[in-house]
Amino acid sequence: MSENPTSADLIARLTAVPGVDSVSVDGDALWAEAPRLDVAALAAAMAELGLRFVTTTATPLGPDGETTVIHHWVSEPTLVNVRTRTRNGRLDSLAAAVPAASWAEREITDLLGVAFAGHPDPTPLLLPAGAAPGLLRAAMAEPRTAAPAPVSPLARP
Numbered sequence: 001m002s003e004n005p006t007s008a009d010l011i012a013r014l015t016a017v018p019g020v021d022s023v024s025v026d027g028d029a030l031w032a033e034a035p036r037l038d039v040a041a042l043a044a045a046m047a048e049l050g051l052r053f054v055t056t057t058a059t060p061l062g063p064d065g066e067t068t069v070i071h072h073w074v075s076e077p078t079l080v081n082v083r084t085r086t087r088n089g090r091l092d093s094l095a096a097a098v099p100a101a102s103w104a105e106r107e108i109t110d111l112l113g114v115a116f117a118g119h120p121d122p123t124p125l126l127l128p129a130g131a132a133p134g135l136l137r138a139a140m141a142e143p144r145t146a147a148p149a150p151v152s153p154l155a156r157p
Contacts, residue, residue: 004075005049013049014080017041029079037084042071043097051075056094056104058112060140065089067114071101086114093119111136 005013010030014023018038024031034042046053054072061068066086071094073080084091093116095102105116106125113134116122127135 004078005051007078010049010075010078010080013045014082017045019084020082028077029081032080032082034082034084036087037082037091039084039092039094040097042082043094046073046080047097049075051080053094053098053100054079056101056108058108058114060112060137061085065113065137067091067108067112069108069114089113090115090117092117095119095121109133112140113137 007025007030011023011025014020014030014032017032017034018041019036020032020034022033024033051073052075054074056069056071058067058069060066066089068083068085069091071082071084073082091114093101093105095105095116096118099120102119102121103125105114105119106122108114109116109119109122110124110126110133113132115133124131124133127133
């Protein structure tokens with residue numbers, strides 16, 4: 001497409017991607033929920049629409065090893081977010097079709113231990129050779145507690 005697609009075009013095309021269950025609008029952003037996303041079909045749809053890949057982010061769902069992964073795309077002024085999740089700690093790689101996703105996926109592997117099947121270069125990005133992936137997974141999956149207020153020796157009643 002030579003000009004930016006309309007929101008209706010984006011919604012229709014996202015809804016047609018295998019694994020996308022729903023698409024909602026939140027301001028200038030679209031959110032696609034895709035628990036069983038066909039990553040290759042998503043890459044093809046975004047390329048066909050002329051969207052630019054922004055990044056991929058992830059958050060662990062808990063200590064069981066599953067992770068929410070969100071692929072972010074832009075078609076000015078609309079941000080398109082496609083939320084999926086790992087299955088057995090794995091997800092197909094977007095980097096095979098979208099090289100710009102490579103470093104984000106490698107970082108997610110290093111920090112959260114997600115295995116991206118079919119990644120063209122699965123070498124660690126941040127961790128030294130031989131280190132186990134998932135450096136931050138345990139810390140991020142634990143329930144957060146509020147830290148006590150800092151006590152300064154200068155604070156006096």
